[in-house]
Structures are given as structure tokens and as C-alpha cells.
Amino acid sequence: MHAARRIFSLFSPLGHLSACATLSTPSTFLSKTQKSARTSSLRTMKRARIDGPDKTPSSGGQAGQQVHMPKISRKIRACQECQNRKIKCGIEPGQQTCARCSRLGLQCVVNKSLQTLLDSENEWKTKMEMQLQALQASMIEVQRHLNMPPLMPLQGFHEGGGMSQSPVNVAGSQSSPGTGPSPIRPPDVTAMTRENSPEIPTAQDNGEDQAIVSAPMASLFEVTKLRNIRSDPGARAHLPVDRTSKPDFFDQGKFSLQEAEQLFSTFRGTLNAYLWGGIALRHETLAATRYASPLLTAAILAVTALHAQDEGRAFDTCYPIFLELASQAVFDRYHTLDDVRGLCVGAFFLSDLSWKLSGLAVRIATELNLHQFCAKALNKGSSEYVEHARLWYFLYVCDHHFSIAYGRPPVINEDASIVNHEDFLKLPGITQADHRLHSQVGVFIILSRVFHTFGPDRSRQVGRDEFVQLKKFDDELCFWKAKWETRLEADKFISKYPAKGVILHYHFARLLLYSVCLRGLNASNPSDQYAVCDERRSFINTAITSASAALELILTDTDMRRAVIGVPLYLLTTIAYAAMFLMKVYMQWKPAKVDIRYDSVVDLIERIVVLLKEQSRCTRHVAHYIGHGLNNMLQKFKERGPQEQYYIASGQQPGAVGTAMPGQPVPQWPEQMEPTDWEGIFNGGIMSFGMPEQYQQYGLLSDLNSGF
Numbered sequence: 001m002h003a004a005r006r007i008f009s010l011f012s013p014l015g016h017l018s019a020c021a022t023l024s025t026p027s028t029f030l031s032k033t034q035k036s037a038r039t040s041s042l043r044t045m046k047r048a049r050i051d052g053p054d055k056t057p058s059s060g061g062q063a064g065q066q067v068h069m070p071k072i073s074r075k076i077r078a079c080q081e082c083q084n085r086k087i088k089c090g091i092e093p094g095q096q097t098c099a100r101c102s103r104l105g106l107q108c109v110v111n112k113s114l115q116t117l118l119d120s121e122n123e124w125k126t127k128m129e130m131q132l133q134a135l136q137a138s139m140i141e142v143q144r145h146l147n148m149p150p151l152m153p154l155q156g157f158h159e160g161g162g163m164s165q166s167p168v169n170v171a172g173s174q175s176s177p178g179t180g181p182s183p184i185r186p187p188d189v190t191a192m193t194r195e196n197s198p199e200i201p202t203a204q205d206n207g208e209d210q211a212i213v214s215a216p217m218a219s220l221f222e223v224t225k226l227r228n229i230r231s232d233p234g235a236r237a238h239l240p241v242d243r244t245s246k247p248d249f250f251d252q253g254k255f256s257l258q259e260a261e262q263l264f265s266t267f268r269g270t271l272n273a274y275l276w277g278g279i280a281l282r283h284e285t286l287a288a289t290r291y292a293s294p295l296l297t298a299a300i301l302a303v304t305a306l307h308a309q310d311e312g313r314a315f316d317t318c319y320p321i322f323l324e325l326a327s328q329a330v331f332d333r334y335h336t337l338d339d340v341r342g343l344c345v346g347a348f349f350l351s352d353l354s355w356k357l358s359g360l361a362v363r364i365a366t367e368l369n370l371h372q373f374c375a376k377a378l379n380k381g382s383s384e385y386v387e388h389a390r391l392w393y394f395l396y397v398c399d400h401h402f403s404i405a406y407g408r409p410p411v412i413n414e415d416a417s418i419v420n421h422e423d424f425l426k427l428p429g430i431t432q433a434d435h436r437l438h439s440q441v442g443v444f445i446i447l448s449r450v451f452h453t454f455g456p457d458r459s460r461q462v463g464r465d466e467f468v469q470l471k472k473f474d475d476e477l478c479f480w481k482a483k484w485e486t487r488l489e490a491d492k493f494i495s496k497y498p499a500k501g502v503i504l505h506y507h508f509a510r511l512l513l514y515s516v517c518l519r520g521l522n523a524s525n526p527s528d529q530y531a532v533c534d535e536r537r538s539f540i541n542t543a544i545t546s547a548s549a550a551l552e553l554i555l556t557d558t559d560m561r562r563a564v565i566g567v568p569l570y571l572l573t574t575i576a577y578a579a580m581f582l583m584k585v586y587m588q589w590k591p592a593k594v595d596i597r598y599d600s601v602v603d604l605i606e607r608i609v610v611l612l613k614e615q616s617r618c619t620r621h622v623a624h625y626i627g628h629g630l631n632n633m634l635q636k637f638k639e640r641g642p643q644e645q646y647y648i649a650s651g652q653q654p655g656a657v658g659t660a661m662p663g664q665p666v667p668q669w670p671e672q673m674e675p676t677d678w679e680g681i682f683n684g685g686i687m688s689f690g691m692p693e694q695y696q697q698y699g700l701l702s703d704l705n706s707g708f
Contacts, residue, residue, distance in 0.1 A: 079091055079098050079109060080108075080109045080110070080111060082098060082100060087100075091108070091110070096108065146257065248290060248294045248297075249321050254317070255301065255317055257286075259314065260286060260297075263301050263308070263314065264285075264301070266307075266308075267300045267303065268281065270493050270566050271303065271566055273493035273494045274494060274497070274563065274567050274568065275568065276394075276436040276440070277431070277433030277436055277491060278431075279390060279391070279394045279433055280341050280345050281296075281341070281345075289338070292338045293339050293342055294325060295325045295326065295329060296341050296342030296345065297342075298325050299322055300345060301314075301322070302318040303345055303348075306350070306618070306620050307565055307621060309617040311619055312619045312620040316620075319350075322346060326342075326343065326353070329343065329360065335367065337368070337388070337391055339364065340361050340370075340391065341391070341394075343357045343364070344357070344394060344395065344398045347361065347398055347401075348398060348568040348569060348570075349569055351622045354401075358401070358402050358411075361398065362399055365392065370389075370391060370395070373385050373388035373392060374392055374417030375416075375417050376388075377389035377427065378417070378420075378424065381427050381428065386427055389424060390434065392417075393418075393421060393424070393441055396412045396444070397444060400412070400447070400448060401444075401568065401570040403448075404444070404447055404451070404512065405573050407456060409451070410451075414448060418441065418445065419445065421441045422442075425438060432489055432491075432498075435484075435488060436488055436498050439488065439502060442480050442483075442484065443477070443480055443505050443506075443509055446473060446476050446509065447509055447512065450473055450512070450513055450516075453473075454516050454519075459519070459520055461521065467535055467536075470514065470517075474510065474542075477506060477513070481502060481506040485499050485503065486499075488501075494559065494562075495559045497559045497562075497563050500559055500560055501567075504553055504554070504560065504571065504574065507549045507550035507553065508546070508574045508577075510543070511543050511550065511577070511581065513543075514539045514546070517536050517539040517540055517543070518540065518585075532592045532594075537592065540589065540592075540594050543585075544581075544594065546578075547579075547582050548582065550575075551575065551578050551608055554574075554575060554611070555604075561611065564611065564612070565615050565618055565623060575608060575612075575626060575630075576626050576629075576630070579604075579605050579608055579630055580633070582596065582601045582605070583605070583637050586601050587640070602637070605630060605634050605637075606634065608630060609634060611627075612626055615627070
């Protein structure tokens, strides 16, 4: 019993010290302690040699190259019951209980050491990496079958291969599921955050940023550093990573990539050629366009689907996608040149959005300082400056297309870079597309001057003293036609349309110019009809001739007939405006002895209706609705035309309409023969041309009557 108690005291820490104190002298105890320390040191050195040189503390130079595993001096190999009793535990790897605990019915618990925990974690990570690799391989196979572009590199991984992004950030960076792009709404509270790392100005912009005469808002930003008041011209060179890596509408499965390739190929051919030969699209492939700007991609697909003969199926899918991306662009802080091009493409072809899109495109372009690059291109001739200036001229044409069509003031004015636009054609790298674009710039400079000279007030009558100015503008249009008609060459996609388009623009411009002579005259008041002097009458006759010539050109020329489906919206307004002008002038101004014949008007418009009905397979195209609307108007015209024609013909005698003698009262329409209310017809519901309400939101067609 005494021997057992002594053995127990040796195994206990306090018993060991008491035994040493009673059995040994101080010098003996010190000697044993030093010996124990040396033994422990030798064991540590031996363990280091066994572990290998790569795991010793001295191998810190290789720590950055190999994964460092912490050294654990001992591993737990016994359960808690056996460990407390200092006996050998018979637990085997993979077993839950040891033999002793199983025999005695004890709870067998093994307290895992740090080494065991690390081993388990490494095993879990290895399994997860294998599963992720298998998932990635499966995704690559799915992408290959669906012909999808490769995924963007994940930003949540660093070079070491581990995840550096917290779960919260990962969840926040993922796009929410939905049927389309999520609309971006401005925050309820203005984010008054400071710009911590503004972009370093480039060498060419440094001088401008330091100029004392910089814009007032630039000074405000310089003082406050508030990013929400700063337009970011540097964004034209690159986009934030979160935007470029965000899934687009293809990734979301909204549209077939194979069908998109077909539509893109169609646009790069004919439609892009009608937009002056490649100004709107600089990319060769859909993948490049898709990466550069989802907005431009959606615009191209929507516009091309508009011309497709598929009962509107593709357009009904692409149009909402483009509409949502365009809505996001209103509040988006970052834009690219391709975003501006996408808005212009939509404006040129989508009648319900044209005015909104053209205005938005100009505003975004000015945020990118495109208006400054025309002067830079002319002064320095850099290829980058030339490309930016080319886009600004493109915007000028887009803006004035719809300024003229809607009868509203343009946004871009005629500064020196616009007035002297032909100097741009002397720069290196200029193509035939630039000549075609600048022919448009030239004619809209003249029409803008017409607009500003006579103003937007339709009730103001053009005085006789202004007739000289009308003739001067007409001479400028004749000179413009003679100069550009010979400059423009044939195109492989649209044949001789470029030169013939100059002729069409010439006729339409003269129609717009001389139709102002009818302003301020009340067609329902016959006394105003006698105020039409010979010179004014000749101007009205010139407008009638120009309207007829424009329609005849479209009807008789092969290239022009083919272009009805494909040209921008502005030229389609030529058809509607000219046809309506002829009907209105005949019904309201024939008593003023203008040179217009009923049979000629009916024949011309009937042929136009037949031409437009041939495009009925493009069910969403505006030409289809113009044909439908003109046909309804023509039927109304035929119902009243012969009766009023008979009255006019029977009144050709002294005292009748058109030949009133001085001092005699002006004859009035008989009560039973009141003139048709053509204002109600042309400005009423028929002007929708049968277009569905969802495509009439901003109604260009309801403003075609703005010129007279």
C-alpha cells in the first residue's frame, strides 16, 4: 500500500516535486533539472530533423512560396477516460469508441487537438476545390453547347487561390434574379460622398483642368470633392469592374445568342450603311459589341428586329430590353462612346423614343466633353480626336433630324466647328462615310438657319420683305445639292442611294422652306385666300412641286423603293409630310389658284399606299402604319374631293372664288358645302396611323403637321 501511494505521488505534479525535495539535496535537484532541460532540447531538435528542413523556423525564406503548416508537438490519440487514467487507449482510426469504453459502457470522447482540426479543415477544402473544379468544367461545357462567351474572371479570388470576399460582399455583388435588367432608380437621399481618389489628368487635359476659365461646376468639385456633382470624362476610356463583369441580358437568358448573331450580321450590312456607312458601329463582331456596351447591343438588335419579317416576334422581345437599358442610362454615372452610339441608333429608327433618345444622347456626349473634340481634331489631327469629333457630328445630324421633324429648337447650335465642318474632311483617315455624314451636316445648317429666321410661331405670317431671304435659302440649297450629289459614291450594300438621297433631301428641304409661306393665313377664311399675291403663290407652287418630286423619286427609283425599309425615320417622314401637304393644300388652298390637280394628288398617294402596303410583313415598322393611315386619309379625301372640285370649277366667273372683283364681297362656301375639317382629320386620332398604343408614347407621327 505504501509503495502504491509512492508511485501515485511520482505521477502527480506536486508529488513529483515533493519526492524530489525529500529524496534529493538541492544540488542533486538542480542537476536533475538541468538534465531534464537538455533532454527536452534534444527531443525538440530530433523532432525538427524528422519533420524536415522545410518546416523549421529557419526556412522563413521559403514561407512565401510554400504553404506553412504549424507544428504541433503532440497529437491526441487516446479518449478522455483512458487519458485520465494514463492507460493505453485501444481506439482505432475510424472507430467511434475504444475497446475499454465499449466494454465498460463509458462515453468515449476524444478531444481533438489543433493539428486534428487543421487536418479536417484541409480535407474539407480539398473536397470543395474538387467540387468547384467539376462545376467549372460543367459550366464550360454548357457554355460551349449554348455558344455563349466566356465568363468574366471572378474578382473575389486573389493570386493565392483563396476567397478574399466576405459572404456579405459576395451576396451583395450578385445580381438579383428577374426577367430582365433591374431598373436603376436614383437614391432617395443624395450621396454626399467625397472623391477619395480622383483620376490623374492626362497630359492633354492637364492644361485645361488648370485653366482659370474652367466651368463653375468644376470649381465647385475642386472645393468640395463631392463625386455626385462630378461628371466623369475619364469614364469614356474604361468602366468600373462591377459593370463590365455584370451579367447582360444574354447571360440572363432573355434572348437567343444565335438569333442575335443573325440580327447583328444584318445590321452590319444594309442598316449600318444607311447610317452613313459605319459611323454608328465600330465593332466587327457581336462579342466585341456586347462587351463594349450592352446598350448599343440592345439598340442594334431592337432596330434590326424592327425590320424583320417575323410578325414582330423578335422586336417584342428586344424592345423592352433596350427600353430598360436606356432608362438606366438616365441615372448611370458611367458612360462610353458606344453608349452614345446606342442611343443614336435607337433614335434614328424608333419613332416613339426618337426625341427622348436624341436629347439624352446629346447630354451624355457633353458630359464626355465630345463638343470640345472638333476643335482639337482640327488643330492636332490625332486619331482619337478624329473619332470623337466624328461622333459629335453624328450627334449633330441626329439632333437636327428630329428638331426639324418635330418643329422644335435643336440642342446643338452652329458654332465654328459646325459651320466650318468641311475642314474636318481634310484630315487624314477620312472615308466616304464621313463625306456622306457631312453632306447631312451641310443641309441641316441651312435648315437650322431657316428655323431661326422665321421662328417656331406658326401664326406669324411671312412678310413680303422676307421673300428675298427665302430666295437666298433656296439658292443655298441648290448649291448644296450640286456640290454633294457628285461627291458621294455608290455603296456595296445600298448601291447609288447616297447620291440619290441628296436629291431626296433637296426636295424635302425646299418643301419645308416654302411651306412657311402658308403660315399666318387662315384657310377657313376666304378673304385670306385673296391675300395670296403672285409671288407668294409661286412659292406655294414650288412647295407643291417639291412634295410631288420627293414622292415621285421614291416611287420610280429602284434604290429609293428598296430604301423605304431601312432608312432612318426622318426620311420616312418625307412620305407622310409630302402626302399630307398635297391633300391639305388642295382642300384648303385650291381657291387661291395654286397649281395643284385633284387627279394628280390621288394618283400619287394611291401609288404611295401600294408601296407601303408591300412592307406589311414588317408589322412593327412605321412604314406599315404610315401606309395604313394614308389610306384612311385618302378615302376621306376622295369622299369630299369631287364635290369641292365641282364647286371650285363652277365658280370660275366674275365674283366667284379666286376671281373676286375689287370692291366686291368675297363669296363664301355654301352652307351645304362647308369645307372638310382637315385639321381635325390630320391632327386627330387618324394621325396615329393605326399604331398600337404601346408604341405611341412620344408620338412623332402626331407632330408631322408641325411645319404648316
